[in-house]
Structures are given as C-alpha cells and as structure tokens.
Amino acid sequence: MQIQQIDEQQAARQGDAAEMIIKTRDVDVFYGDNQALKHVSLDIPKHQITSLIGPSGCGKSTYLRCINRMNDTVDGCRVEGEILLDGVNIYGPEVDEVLLRARVGMVFQKPNPFPKSIYDNIAYGPRIHGLAANKDELDEIVLTSLEKAGLIKEVQDRLHSSGTGLSGGQQQRLCIARALAVRPDIILMDEPCSALDPIATAKVEELIDELKENYTIIIVTHSMQQAARISQKTAFFHLGEIVEAGDTEKLFTSPSDERTQGYITGRFG
Amino acid sequence: MSFYPLLIVLLLMSAVGYWFGSKKALGAVRKSSSFITPRPHQFGLYVVIWALVPPVLLGALWVMLQMTPLQMETGTSQQIDRIFFPILVLLAAGGGLYISILRINPDLRVRKTIEGLVYIILILASIVSILTTLGIVLSLLFETIQFFKKVPMTEFFFGLNWSPQTALRADQVGSSGSFGSIPLFTGTLLITFIAMCVAVPLGLLSAVYMTEYASSKFRAVVKPLLEILAGVPTVVYGFFAALTVGVFFRDVGDSIGIDIVSESALAAGVVMGMMIIPFVSSLSDDIIMAVPQSLRDGSYGLGATKSETVRKVILPAALPGIVGAVLLAVSRAIGETMIVVMAAGFAANLTANPLEAVTTVTVQIVGLLVGDQEFDSAKTLAAFALALVLFVVTLCLNVIALIVVRKYREKYD
Numbered sequence: 001m002q003i004q005q006i007d008e009q010q011a012a013r014q015g016d017a018a019e020m021i022i023k024t025r026d027v028d029v030f031y032g033d034n035q036a037l038k039h040v041s042l043d044i045p046k047h048q049i050t051s052l053i054g055p056s057g058c059g060k061s062t063y064l065r066c067i068n069r070m071n072d073t074v075d076g077c078r079v080e081g082e083i084l085l086d087g088v089n090i091y092g093p094e095v096d097e098v099l100l101r102a103r104v105g106m107v108f109q110k111p112n113p114f115p116k117s118i119y120d121n122i123a124y125g126p127r128i129h130g131l132a133a134n135k136d137e138l139d140e141i142v143l144t145s146l147e148k149a150g151l152i153k154e155v156q157d158r159l160h161s162s163g164t165g166l167s168g169g170q171q172q173r174l175c176i177a178r179a180l181a182v183r184p185d186i187i188l189m190d191e192p193c194s195a196l197d198p199i200a201t202a203k204v205e206e207l208i209d210e211l212k213e214n215y216t217i218i219i220v221t222h223s224m225q226q227a228a229r230i231s232q233k234t235a236f237f238h239l240g241e242i243v244e245a246g247d248t249e250k251l252f253t254s255p256s257d258e259r260t261q262g263y264i265t266g267r268f269g
Numbered sequence: 270m271s272f273y274p275l276l277i278v279l280l281l282m283s284a285v286g287y288w289f290g291s292k293k294a295l296g297a298v299r300k301s302s303s304f305i306t307p308r309p310h311q312f313g314l315y316v317v318i319w320a321l322v323p324p325v326l327l328g329a330l331w332v333m334l335q336m337t338p339l340q341m342e343t344g345t346s347q348q349i350d351r352i353f354f355p356i357l358v359l360l361a362a363g364g365g366l367y368i369s370i371l372r373i374n375p376d377l378r379v380r381k382t383i384e385g386l387v388y389i390i391l392i393l394a395s396i397v398s399i400l401t402t403l404g405i406v407l408s409l410l411f412e413t414i415q416f417f418k419k420v421p422m423t424e425f426f427f428g429l430n431w432s433p434q435t436a437l438r439a440d441q442v443g444s445s446g447s448f449g450s451i452p453l454f455t456g457t458l459l460i461t462f463i464a465m466c467v468a469v470p471l472g473l474l475s476a477v478y479m480t481e482y483a484s485s486k487f488r489a490v491v492k493p494l495l496e497i498l499a500g501v502p503t504v505v506y507g508f509f510a511a512l513t514v515g516v517f518f519r520d521v522g523d524s525i526g527i528d529i530v531s532e533s534a535l536a537a538g539v540v541m542g543m544m545i546i547p548f549v550s551s552l553s554d555d556i557i558m559a560v561p562q563s564l565r566d567g568s569y570g571l572g573a574t575k576s577e578t579v580r581k582v583i584l585p586a587a588l589p590g591i592v593g594a595v596l597l598a599v600s601r602a603i604g605e606t607m608i609v610v611m612a613a614g615f616a617a618n619l620t621a622n623p624l625e626a627v628t629t630v631t632v633q634i635v636g637l638l639v640g641d642q643e644f645d646s647a648k649t650l651a652a653f654a655l656a657l658v659l660f661v662v663t664l665c666l667n668v669i670a671l672i673v674v675r676k677y678r679e680k681y682d
Contacts, residue, residue, distance in 0.1 A: 070569060098572055102571070108570070110563055124581065128571070128572070128577050179571065
C-alpha cells in the first residue's frame with residue numbers, strides 16, 4: 001500500500017516536470033452568435049495522454065478541433081485567444097493551418113478510411129506532403145505506420161484491397177496508421193472508440209497507450225472508465241468551460257469541484 | 270339523360286351517402302360496447318366508395334362495348350344509350366348506397382376497404398405509365414417493320430447516303446430516295462460530343478465550386494439561378510444558337526481566315542452543351558454532396574489542401590455517380606431536337622469536321638413528318654425507324670446510367 005503511494009507521488013512529480021507542448025490561453029469559440037467555448041485555458045504535457053471529458057455539447061470536441069484548426073473548415077466559426085504549440089501561436093498570421101494539420105494529426109469518432117486500398121489510405125498523407133522520394137521509401141513509411149498501429153499482421157497480405165472492407169476496429173487502427181504516416185507530434189482523437197465493440201476498443205486503447213512513448217495524445221471520450229484507464233491528465237468540460245483539470249488519478253478520486261464530483265459519479269451528464 | 274347531369278346526380282348521391290353514412294355510423298359507434306371502432310368519416314367514405322365504384326365500372330364496361338364493331342352498326346344503340354344506360358348507372362349507384370348503409374355497424378372493418386381502394390388507385394397510376402411506354406414502343410415497332418418491307422435493312426443501317434425524297438412521278442429527277450442513316454448518326458454523335466465537351470467540364474467544375482468552395486449564402490442564391498437555366502425552353506436556346514452563336518463563330522472564322530458555315534455543328538453543339546450544364550451540375554452537385562463529410566475531415570486532418578481533397582478524395586469517391594450523370598446527360602443531348610433544328614439544319618453531310626453543317630436523327634424525324642404526308646411512303650416510315658433506333662440507344666444509355674448510379678449509392682455505410 002505504501003509502496004503504491006510512493007509510486008503515485010513519483011508519477012505525479014514526473015507529470016509536473018513534463019514539458020508542456022500546448023499552452024492554451026483564454027480561448028473563446030463562436031459558431032455564429034453561439035459561444036461554444038468560454039475562456040478556456042489548458043496546458044497539455046508532452047508525450048502523455050490527456051483526456052477531455054464532459055457531457056454532450058460541453059465543448060470538448062470543439063476544443064480538440066481548435067488545436068489543429070479543423071474549426072476553420074466550418075462555416076461561421078470564429079476562434080479568439082491563443083493556442084501556443086511549442087511557443088508559436090497557431091492562430092498567428094504566419095501559421096499555415098494546412099501544414100499545421102500535418103503536425104497535429106487527427107482520428108475521428110467514426111472510422112473514415114478513404115474508399116481506396118489500404119496502401120493508398122496510408123500513402124495519402126506522405127504523397128501530398130512529399131515525404132517519400134521514391135516507391136521504396138513510400139513502402140517503408142506505409143509498413144512502419146501499419147506496424148506502429150499494430151495492424152500489420154492482419155493486413156500485410158492484402159495491402160491492395162479496399163480499406164473500407166476491414167472491420168470497424170481495424171478501420172479505426174487504419175485511420176490511426178494513416179495519421180502516423182505523416183509523422184505528427186500530436187494526435188487528436190475524437191471519441192475514437194465510440195463506434196467500436198469492447199474487444200476492438202481494448203485493442204485501440206492498448207495501441208494509444210503504446211503511442212504515448214513518441215506522441216502527445218489528446219483524446220475526447222464519453223467513457224470515464226476509458227479516461228481513467230488510459231490517460232495521465234484529464235480535463236472536465238462543462239457548458240463550454242473547463243471546470244477542473246489535472247492528474248487523472250486525483251480528478252477521479254478526489255475532485256475539487258462539486259460539478260466534477262456530480263459528473264463522475266453519474267449524477268448528471 | 271346526357272353525361273353531365275348524370276355525373277352531377279351521382280356526385281350528389283355520394284355526398285348524401287357520405288352525410289348519411291357518417292351520421293348512422295356515429296349513432297352505431299356510440300351505442301357500441303367495443304372501444305376500437307372505425308371513425309365515423311371512414312364509414313362515410315365507405316358509403317361513397319360503394320356509391321361511385323359500381324357506376325364507374327359499369328360506365329367503363331359500356332364504353333368498351335360501344336367500341337366493338339358489332340354495336341357500331343346498329344342504329345338502335347343510340348336509343349338504348351339515351352335511356353337504358355343512365356337508368357342502369359343510377360340503379361347501380363342507388364344499390365351500392367343502399368347495401369353499404371345497410372351494412373354499417375361498428376364491427377365492420379371499413380378501413381380495409383378504403384385502404385384497398387387507395388392501393389388499387391396507386392397501382393392503376395403506375396400501370397398507366399408503363400402501358401403508355403409499351404404502346405409507344407409497339408407503335409414504333411409496327412411502323413418500322415412496314416419501313417423495312419420497303420427499304421432493306423442493310424441500306425438503312427450501313428448506307429452512307431441520306432436523301433429521303435422519293436419520286437412522286439416516274440419522270441421526276443433528283444429524287445433518288447436513299448435511306449442510309451449513317452450520316453445522321455455520325456452527325457448526332459458529333460454534336461453530342463461537342464455538347465459534352467462544353468457541359469461536362471463546366472458543369473462539373475461549377476458543382477465542385479458550389480459544394481466545396483462557395484459559402485452557404487452564395488450557394489443559396491446561385492444554385493436556384495443555375496436551375497433557372499434548366500427551365501429555359503429549348504426553342505429559346507435554338508434562337509440563341511442560330512442568331513447569335515452561329516453568326517459569332519462564322520465572324521470569328523472569317524477574321525482568322527477559316528471558313529465556318531453559320532449553321533455549323535460547332536454552334537449547335539456548344540449551345541446544346543450550355544443547355545445541359547445545369548443538368549450535369551445539379552446532378553453532380555447532389556452526388557458530391559452525398560460524399561460523407563467524414564471523408565473530407567479525414568483528408569483535411571492529414572494536412573491536405575482543399576484542391577487536393579477534391580482531386581484525390583472527393584472526385585474519386587464520386588466518380589461512378591458522375592459517370593452516371595454524364596451518361597444521362599448524353600442521352601438528353603442525343604434526344605434534343607429544337608436547338609439542332611434551328612442551328613444545325615438539314616444537310617446530311619458525312620463529316621467529322623465540326624465547322625461544317627451536319628444534321629441529327631431528331632432533326633430528320635422532324636423534317637420527314639412536317640407537312641402533308643402519305644403515311645405509307647418510305648419517306649414517312651423512315652421517321653419511325655429512326656425514332657426506334659434512337660429510343661433503343663437512349664434507353665440503353667439510361668439503363669446503364671441508372672445501374673452505375675445505383676451501384677455507387679450502396680457504397681457508403
């Protein structure tokens with residue numbers, strides 16, 4: 001018991017010492033006249049998993065989509081405030097949002113492989129960004145991405161059949177492999193397991209856990225068990241604001257805010 | 270009694286039946302111990318059905334009997350008509366009314382009768398359209414067979430010379446009467462090809478712009494405008510082709526030293542292409558809109574630009590549907606008549622040069638049937654043969670297009 005506590009303290013200290021890759025300062029997001037995020041400030045530590053939890057419509061997905069500026073593709077969406085990625089404001093005039101998305105990859109709620117072959121799905125990103133000088137390099141990128149996503153064994157003999165023919169869980173891991181192929185630093189995941197069954201979910205969670213060695217992961221989830229299982233940091237959103245953020249362990253065992261307490265014990269949300 | 274008073278009496282009878290039936294049903298339902306009974310107005314409709322359906326069937330039967338040759342010869346049928354038929358109809362209506370009102374009780378499942386009638390009406394509606402199509406095909410087929418009795422099939426399908434004027438008198442000159450349809454079909458293909466060269470790129474690009482680039486406000490204004498273009502009567506396009514575009518091309522040709530006739534295939538094809546633009550663009554618009562947003566998100570999320578996303582994800586995903594849309598557009602272009610009548614003319618040249626005048630199948634059909642004609646000459650019968658071939662070609666194109674489009678629809682989710 002005591003040893004466990006010491007371990008936890010060490011872990012907490014390591015967490016404090018971790019470098020913050022993203023710093024969010026007073027971000028407001030508007031959809032037309034409707035304010036979706038209010039003065040959100042949050043720091044994301046490097047090479048850790050941060051979960052965003054909260055009831056539907058609380059702004060957690062909106063926040064996620066601010067980090068790679070996916071909100072720019074939505075008509076009538078306006079973002080104010082600063083999001084610093086390695087000290088650079090990604091909403092600054094010198095940042096190209098298209099190139100930003102290559103550094104900040106994204107995996108979506110519903111697996112969305114392109115209606116192309118498995119190979120072409122993964123080669124899509126490297127091709128448009130010119131990451132491979134020739135066919136051999138491209139093959140190399142595709143294979144390592146599949147390997148990192150833990151999909152290689154299942155698909156290596158059918159790389160040229162359609163990506164949409166895979167099962168849901170395989171499709172989602174294909175989408176993760178596709179995101180990895182453009183060598184991002186950060187991967188955003190928007191409820192990546194909500195369309196999957198428990199076995200596929202377990203596989204994807206295991207994969208996410210492995211990926212934190214080399215990537216910073218921010219995951220939106222509706223499952224508090226999932227947040228508790230995989231993440232080191234958790235932020236609780238409610239009505240467009242961050243109510244509480246911090247170490248996952250602490251947030252789930254002794255939340256400081258009443259609303260957090262209410263949400264994690266299932267009294268609302 | 271003549272037709273209209275009879276009709277009015279029938280309608281009055283059914284109105285009275287409706288009122289009486291509803292009223293009686295209301296009383297019966299109130300007294301009933303059962304708690305699920307049909308609503309009173311359903312009983313009313315039930316009575317109306319009984320009052321109207323028997324006379325209508327009787328009338329239909331009567332008309333059919335009248336058309337048989339047996340009845341036509343006898344002069345007495347007129348007398349029977351005047352007295353016997355109205356009485357019969359009124360009796361049928363009255364009998365229906367009486368029986369149905371007598372049968373009203375809360376346990377009668379009148380909803381089934383009403384729904385059954387609705388079902389029959391719907392089936393009849395679709396059968397009528399199918400039978401019409403069948404009738405058109407058959408009439409074309411019979412006349413075509415007549416035509417091939419006068420002109421050999423090999424001449425029609427493989428002949429290179431089209432000049433359908435046959436000699437009326439033995440001593441007439443210059444009217445050889447040859448029915449080689451190849452120049453017509455090559456002319457049709459040439460003009461259709463030019464039209465597609467105009468319509469497909471412009472229509473597709475405008476659809477891409479509308480779906481992917483335009484703001485929703487702009488789209489809300491411009492899309493209806495584009496569809497107005499589809500509502501312009503083809504005659505108006507014909508004017509435009511003959512008086513503006515054709516002359517313009519000729520003048521341009523003159524100024525750079527190329528000889529372009531004012532009734533060139535080019536002018537007709539370009540204007541036909543303009544006519545088809547809204548058709549192509551609104552079909553491809555729907556198809557591109559049907560590509561799931563998640564695919565766009567996936568592509569943007571990987572750092573692709575808008576044009577990369579369109580070229581590498583959206584268009585490939587929508588391609589089968591777009592092919593289907595283009596095939597539908599081709600079949601419209603092949604069947605289009607008015608623009609080519611006005612802009613391209615009647616000269617049946619066998620040429621692939623778009624700067625010369627050509628003619629199309631539809632134009633020749635118009636030419637063959639305009640004016641006073643004997644309907645058993647090879648000249649007029651040729652029109653039916655042409656129409657049949659055209660019908661088969663466009664039918665095949667439509668079927669292929671629909672199959673392609675349907676296959677594509679099943680692909681997402």
